Amino acid sequence: MLQPTIYVGHGNPMFALAENSYTAGWRRLGEEIPKPKAIVSVSAHWFVSGTRVTVNPFPKTIHDFGGFPKQLYEVQYAAPGDPDLARRLQSLLAPVPVMMDESWGLDHGTWSVLRHLYPDADIPVIQLSIDERQPAYFHFELGQRLAPLRTEGILILGSGNLIHNLSRYTWEQQTEPFNWAVRFETNIKSMMSSGDLKSLIQYEGLGQDAALSVPTPDHYLPLLYVAATWQQGERITFPVEGIDGGSISMLTVRIG
Numbered sequence: 712m713l714q715p716t717i718y719v720g721h722g723n724p725m726f727a728l729a730e731n732s733y734t735a736g737w738r739r740l741g742e743e744i745p746k747p748k749a750i751v752s753v754s755a756h757w758f759v760s761g762t763r764v765t766v767n768p769f770p771k772t773i774h775d776f777g778g779f780p781k782q783l784y785e786v787q788y789a790a791p792g793d794p795d796l797a798r799r800l801q802s803l804l805a806p807v808p809v810m811m812d813e814s815w816g817l818d819h820g821t822w823s824v825l826r827h828l829y830p831d832a833d834i835p836v837i838q839l840s841i842d843e844r845q846p847a848y849f850h851f852e853l854g855q856r857l858a859p860l861r862t863e864g865i866l867i868l869g870s871g872n873l874i875h876n877l878s879r880y881t882w883e884q885q886t887e888p889f890n891w892a893v894r895f896e897t898n899i900k901s902m903m904s905s906g907d908l909k910s911l912i913q914y915e916g917l918g919q920d921a922a923l924s925v926p927t928p929d930h931y932l933p934l935l936y937v938a939a940t941w942q943q944g945e946r947i948t949f950p951v952e953g954i955d956g957g958s959i960s961m962l963t964v965r966i967g
Contacts (some may be wrong), residue, residue, distance in 0.1 A: 712745075713861045713862060713942065713945075713967050714744075714745060714860075714861045714862075714863075714864050714865060714866055714867075714941070714967070715744045715745075715866070715868070715870060715965055715967035716861065716866065716867040716868070716869075716940045716965075716966045716967060717727060717740065717744075717867075717868055717937065717938045717963060717964065717965050717966070718868075718869035718870070718871070718873075718933060718934045718937040718962075718963065718964040719737065719824045719868065719870050719871070719951070719963050720733075720817070720825050720871070720873060720959070720960050720962045720963060721755075721819070721823055721870050721871070721872065722817075722872060722955050722959055722961050723955065723959075724756045724776045724779055724783060724823055725779060725780075725783060725932055726823060727783065727786055727819065727822070727823035727826060727827075727916055728782065728786070731925055731962050732949050732951075732953065733951055733953065733955075734827045736950055736951035736963065737824060737827040737828050737951065737963070738827050738828070738830075739950070740828060740950055740963065740965065741827065741828035741829055743864075743964060744965075745864065746829075746834070746875045747834055747864055747865055747866035748834075748835075748863065748864040748865055749793050749796050749834060749835040749836070749837070749864075749865045749866070750790075750825070750834055750835070750836045750865070750866045750867075750868055751796070751800070751837055751838075751839055751840070751857060751860065751865060751866070751867050751868065752817075752820075752821040752825075752836060752837070752838045752868045752869075752870060753837060753838070753839050753841060753843075753867075753868070753869050753870070753932075753933045753937075754818050754820030754821045754870045754871070754933065755820050755841070755870060755871035755872070755875075755929040755930040755932070755933055756818040756820040756929075757815060757818055757820075757838055757839075757840040757841060758840070758841045758843050758929040759840050759841070759842070759843060760842065760843060760844055760908045761808075761844075762804065762807055762808065762809050762810065762830040762839070762840060762842050762853070763809065763810040763811075763839075763840040764776060764800050764801075764809055764810070764811065764812060764837055764838070764839050764840070764891070765792060765797060765812055765813075765816065765817075765838045766794045766797040766798070766811040766812060766813055766837075767792045767794075767813055767815075767816060767839050768791065768792045768794055769791060769817035770790070770791075770815075770817050770836065770837075770838070771793060771817070772786065772787045772788050772789070772816060772817055772818035772822055773816045773818045773822075774786075774813070775818045775819055776819060777949070779908060786822070786826070787820035788817055788821075788825060788826050788849050789832050790825065790829075790832040790833070790834060790835065790836045791815065791835045791836075791917070792835060792836065792837055793836070793837050793895060794836035795867070796837055796865070797811060797837045800837075800839065800857075801917065803856050803857060803859070803860075804853055804856050804857075805891035807853065811842070815838060815840075817836060818838070820870040820871065821836065821838060821868070821870055824870055825867075825868075832919070833938050834859075834866075839853075839857075839936075841929065841932050843929070847912045847913070847914070847928070847932065848912050850877060850932045851908070851912050851934045851935040851936075851938070851939045852935065852939070852941055853926075853939075854867070854935055854938065854939025855938065855939045855940070856941065857936065857939075858892070858939065858940040858942075861940060861967075867936065867937060867940055868937075869871060869933030869934055869936050869937040870933055871889070871929065871930035871931060871932070871933040871934065872930040872959050872960050872961070873895075873896060873899060873924070873931065873960040873962045874892045874895060874896060874924040874925070874954065874958060874959060874960035875922065875924075875925070875926075875927075875929075875930035875931070875958075875959060875960070876892075876912045876923055876924060876926055876958040876959070877893075877958075877959075878910065879883055879923070879957060879958040880955075880956040880957065880958050880959055881920050881956050881957050881958075882956065883956075886956055886957040888954035888957055888958075889923070889957050889958055889959065891919065891920045891923045891924065892920075892923070892924055892954055892957070892958055893954070893962065894895075894920050895917060895920040895921060895923075895924040895925075896924075896954070896960050896962060898917055898920070899911065899914065899934075899963070900949060903938065903947050903964065903965070904947055906941070906943075908938055908939070908941070911934075911935065912935060914931065923958075924960075927940055934964065935936040937964060937966060938964075938966070940966060942967075943967050945966055945967050946966075946967070947962075947964065947965070947966050948965045949962055949963065949964060949965070950963050950965055951963035
């Protein structure tokens with residue numbers, strides 16, 4: 712049996728503490744899918760030069776943001792690491808060189824979601840970086856090489872936001888989504904539902920809608936790692952939906 716894979720729109724860091732429709736959806740998802748033996752997380756917030764993986768036996772909780780209430784900085788997600796799994800990624804992703812990294816830990820793209828999915832923090836977690844130098848297809852191919860982990864009960868988690876335009880974001884309540892954001896999300900969902908992964912990789916072909924929705928690729932690319940694990944005939948669902956602040960997609964994608 713294949714372990715499902717998920718891409719989560721993590722949104723505002725304060726959602727780590729929030730009780731809302733998005734976090735309730737994450738909790739339900741954690742209850743519905745089989746509990747994984749380990750988690751490989753690809754977070755938008757580890758966007759660096761090169762491919763790296765955390766090898767820490769006890770990864771630190773990274774508060775990689777500023778200007779939020781003190782209580783958010785006090786959150787700790789004390790999940791163990793998995794150095795053996797980290798080293799396995801070196802062979803799985805070959806010939807791409809994978810650096811063992813002890814300096815990073817779990818950034819908020821990972822822990823803000825996992826504290827709702829798996830609040831007990833009892834599942835080993837490692838993070839895989841996103842190489843900022845590489846094109847979209849490179850990241851899709853790495854996702855394909857991770858796919859065999861699904862047969863071992865390992866969860867591949869992508870965390871970003873399908874649409875991530877902070878310059879257009881508004882903190883006002885009940886803000887209507889921008890038309891370009893709705894069109895882009897609708898097109899991406901259609902591509903996934905039809906199995907058109909080539910167009911998903913070539914998302915820039917959606918023109919101005921793509922330029923506004925994905926001004927930088929860091930929050931979009933984790934979706935490709937997840938989409939690449941799809942097996943012919945597998946169901947793709949969207950258990951959490953919504954566009955926050957008009958320009959941040961909270962879409963969650965589940966495969967399997």
